[in-house]
Amino acid sequence: MTADDTRTIGTAAAPQGAGAAAAVIVSGLRKSYGPVRAVNDVSFQIQPGEVFGLLGPNGAGKTSTIEVLAGLRPADAGYVRVCGLNPDRDGRRLQERIGPQLQATMLPDKLRVEEALRLFAGFYGRALPVAGLLERFGLTEKRRTYFQRLSGGQKQRLALALALVNDPELVLLDEPTTGLDPRVRRDVHALIAGLRAERRTVLLTTHYIEEAERLCDRVAVMHRGAIVAIGPPREVVAAAGLASEIEVRLARPAVCAALAALDGVAAAHPTEANDGAAVYRLRAGAVAPAVVALVRWLDQTGNRLLDLQLHQPTLEDAFVQMTGPDGADRGEEGLE
């Protein structure tokens, strides 16, 4: 244990296999507010150039985690390194190297877009050219506009531009699209995808599953202060053990038991169709063998396939399964 680890207790030592190259190392992180454990033994690593998503309902501990990483709050326990620095001790040096955007960014009403960028650029040891940032975030035309006159989307683009002003190694985005309308959200997604293309490391939190699925190389699902699943979005879905669903419409009714007995099909249920057609839902662990077996069986029995729809489990299904039905509306925002 080195001298600067004195704050940490328990799993304070650097975790095994923690490459010095990792952009973020979190191990055994705990953070409580009074009797409330906001973050309870959280561990993960983010590799350089990776876009990592912290996914979870309000109150899951996402914001608390990101605030510890940004050096805004001290950790109660655990080992934390961001860009190789301890946020608790090297807060100032760390601030130079990260680009944060925490929830709604507020600036003085009468500050102009360009002035805001210049002001913040001046705070850092090194900074990207302001004109380039304006161009990149589509703010060139708005550069003389007061902050109070910007639309929600423009404010968010400015917030992202501010997060990039110091050419950061790691970009921290806390709920970058919350409260934006769908079109603007797509804009922001494109900008975040641009960060990935630049090989910047990005840590973002969100409670929009489709956002995490689309943007993140890996996600960690947080629930009640703990990580319940971690990995690439596909693997997280697979780990949830959810089956795909195949919905078939047949020319003639079939016996459910026979369908359920097919290779790769776990269960089969009839569904109600308003035109009285024979529609069945098959739960399949593996989709491909199940479809092959179904087609063969239809040939053998002289039945015909009229329609087939495939429902593969999404991150949302996995998320709902892992965080429970009450997960999405547990309002503990105040703890974050």
Next chain:
Amino acid sequence: MRTLQAGWRMGVMDLRLAARTPAALFFTFVFPLVFLFAYGAIFAQGSPRMVAYLFGPVVVLQILSSTFFGLGIRVVAMRERGILRRYRLAPVGAGAMVLGSLFTNFLLLAPTVVLLFLCARLAFGMPWPGNGWKIAAIVIVGDFALAGFGLVIGALAESMQEAQVFSNALFFPLLFLSGATIPLAELPHWLQRVAAFLPPTYLVSGFQQAMLGSGRGALPPVQLLALVASGVLGLLAAVQLFRWDKEERLPARRKLGTLALVAPFLLTGVWMNAHPAGLAAWRQTLSVATESTAAKQPPASRQKAAGAAPRHAATVAAAAAIRPVLVSAFADPGGPPRTRFGAGWTAMTDAFLGGNSQASLKVIAGGAPGSRGSLLVTGAVASGIAQPWAGAAFYPGPAPWAPADLSAWRSITFWARGGRHATTYALVLLTAQRRSDPPVKTFTAGPRWRRVTISLAAMTPYRNEVEAVLFVAAQPGRFRLQLDLVGLR
């Protein structure tokens, strides 16, 4: 260095924002001008010296409102709106934030003071300050000290409402008791003792002394030290207690710790109450501002002055009917003995009754404790008539020998100092009714200054027609009498 630089950037940005906010511009530039013109027109009635006297209070008022309402409340507003949360993420510390708001405050105050000065000069013909550097120093130190208070209020308040309550609770007492609205010299004595504890009091009195060139120190070292100390303490506390997020709470213990801020002023207040010279200086400053020189004006203008004088005396008498008035402080060594009202001072002896005594008057440096000068009466009482005498006379009326109504005051007070040995002198009231046998009251004056109070009411029933007040020596031989801070109560 980084902190200074970041603070400067914040300050420059704040300045821009202020320039875009009409309300900020109004309170920075128009509001103090309104006060300057109101004070100048109502209290000074256009008298340039009086405007110079009131200039300090106007500037101090602006310092108070800009620090309490500008600094203190603004930081709370930025915190409540979540603006500080964003700054926190950049490498700007609390130090830079606090310094930045201090820069802004000062950069807005400096042009305001210049603007006020130019307006006072152009509109009222205010004289150049006795000491411009002292004025600049007082503005800087005063703003710094009160900024400490404003910033601490901002750090302590949990909400805008709380900040408003704190600011108002301090602002108004400070405004009314510090001389920024009511002249310090005219506060009741016990309130003067209270005022000695308040930081803006030092600014007001120091400012006035520097403007009028009265008093030696303007800002005595003790007061200067207290102001600087509380500014430094306030700044440190504001940095220590700085909160970026309205969700953050401060423990009550840390809040109470900020009470240490008042320590410098408690000590200074106690010190000032133990050394009343400082309080005496307040009286003197006011008298310098209001003294007239009618008695010493050349004859050509004398007539004009005599015409104007009755109105002036009547106004002063009416205004002063219930309060003490300082007749003369002799604050202008080498110059004529000025008076606040009446026709002035003159040397007077028994010569016009056929005697041979002689007397002369001179305003010299040094006087009663805290006073800048005094009236030196020297001469010789020579035997020649039955009751020889010589000394100084003060004409309270609009012209020499014109009866004046002094019935509003019960007694006369003054400081006196004699030669090496204590000698008896006499105060003589010459009234229109009893010229041949005027009422006389003796007092002694020795090598030390002492304050003398003599009841006019007990001396004569004819206080409504006093022609002259004489301070005379009646023992044959040379005499030397110094008079200072002559007043009526």
